[in-house]
Amino acid sequence: MEVNVKNVNNVISKVYKDSIAQELGIEIGDLLISINGQAIHDIIEYRFLLSDEYLEVEIKKINGEIYIYEIEKEYDDDLGIEFTNPIIDQAKSCRNKCVFCFIDQLPQGMRETLYFKDDDSRLSFLQGNFVTLTNMSEDDINNIIKYRISPINISVHTTNPELRQKMIKNKFAGKLYSIMERLAEAKIQMNCQIVLCPGYNDKEELTRTIKDLETLYPYVNSAAIVPVGTTKHRSHLPNLDIFNEKTANETINQVHELHKVYLEKIGTRFAFLSDEFYIIANRKLLEYDEYEGFIQFENGVGMISKLEREIQEHLKTLSKEKYSTKKKVSIATGHSAFEFIKNMGQEIMNVCEDVEINVYKIVNNFFGDTITVSGLITATDIIDQLKDKDLGETLYIPRSMLKADEEIFLDNITLEEIQKKMEIEVVPCLNEGCDFVDKILK
Known part of the structure; x- marks a missing residue:
């Protein structure tokens, strides 16, 4: 059976374990053609059509064969698949020329x-x-x-x-x-x-x-x-x-x-x-x-207020005996958060006296010193400003310095590369109190 499928963005890139799709034998590389006879042009259409309790899902297999799967499901059940292009269609680009565009x-x-x-x-x-x-x-x-x-x-x-x-x-x-x-x-x-x-x-x-x-x-x-x-x-x-x-x-x-x-x-x-x-x-x-x-x-x-509360609450739950290992570590942060992170580091040391934490303010030479947030700091500036410092056994950084789905900085340097250049373990921390404290204290 020959089917003319124009939208190759419908290629399936992931099939979740124990999902409806896996049960049916749908595989990575298969192509979604239609649901209930309607072609899928973008992710919104897909989500909308998926809400029906009875589906006829048309799939083109890698070998070219076409299958129609009849599915009865609950209203909010998902098929359990993702696509090579998350929105299926081509993303619309911005046509503006904002005076403040970053x-x-x-x-x-x-x-x-x-x-x-x-x-x-x-x-x-x-x-x-x-x-x-x-x-x-x-x-x-x-x-x-x-x-x-x-x-x-x-x-x-x-x-x-x-x-x-x-x-x-x-x-x-x-x-x-x-x-x-x-x-x-x-x-x-x-x-x-x-x-x-x-x-x-x-x-x-x-x-x-x-x-x-x-x-x-x-x-x-x-x-x-x-x-x-x-x-x-x-x-x-x-x-x-x-x-x-x-x-x-x-x-x-x-x-x-x-x-x-x-x-x-x-x-x-x-x-x-x-x-x-x-x-x-x-x-x-x-x-x-x-x-x-x-x-x-x-x-x-409210990021600072939230993180401060979470750190303080988590520190109350810690046992000194559990975190009694003597260690020296460092934290790199931007100008905006420096005083706050420095204070939080001191609060951790007040509870865990065997831990020494040094906090370093990274000046944003890459973009200019008017940019003060941690999320826009590059690996280049971290390396240049901390290469001669005694950082201890680990350097901690905010996870926001890295790409959301990949361990790479804005200047195209990976987390692995910065660790090799600085000869130190570099550990990203989430903007969450428990993660921040636990990673520092291990």
Whole structure:
């Protein structure tokens, strides 16, 4: 039987053990043609069709033979397969030229995938990516509603149509709020992000944006506000100011006033500033409970408060006898988190007196010293700045310095390579208190 299959992105790359697919004999390399007679164009269609309790799944085997598997299952049962292309279709690239775009500020010679700008609502749903909604057709919007693609993470920046067009440099950028109103009407959940740029979307414009987003609550669940970051590689781009202690403090005061209003009005602070603002302002972060479950954690909102609580709670459970081995270790971190990590290292040493922890602040020479977060530190800077230090038996780094699914730094140096060059074990730690403490104490 000959079948013309155009979408070779439907090739199966993984079959889970004890899954429906494995039971049926579906294998890696097989091609998914259709479900219930409907061709699969992307992962959203696949997930939607998969929700039926009766399926006829058409598969083309590696040898070219076609099989149709009849499957009866529970509503929420998965087939247990993954595809060579996670979204099946080609990812939509970004057509914007944002004044603050970080990718436009990257130097040459980094991992090739870092230079691809995605702006695909399917990746927002699957992987948590933030999208601007500027390249969406009417069909795309209708599909979000039809297939219940929720939640969607949206890069808002401003709800002022003219200002958004100016910042994003896309003639469709001003349509954002009307699209969001349609999604809210369809009860699609949205998380929002605002990259705050002094002189553009701060002050009165920030208040306007937050107020506009709050009118769509609860479908706009929250808004995260992060400060713009600039590298030393933007000489070909427009001038852009960054936040200093004074302007960061002004922004914190502004947002905290809105917190009072929204706590009384809707029972939530709604808009949250990333930890960077408080660090720049030399100011105390919100308390643990004030982050309301850390709904914008991935945007760097409340990371320090959460990790501090987890470390302190975990240290209370430790037995001194269990961790009595004498050892000396080091931690490498960025400028933003340095004081916090140094304090946490001291708390660990107070509990485990036989452990010596040295914390080193890595200056970001690769991107420029205005970039202070740990997740943008390269192996090159770690090697250059720590090669002559007595690091002890192990060097610990935040896992965020590495690619999400691979042990490789932004400058294309692998974890194995940095260990060979530095002649020391380098251990990544998750942003979780238990993992951080247990790996250091082993």
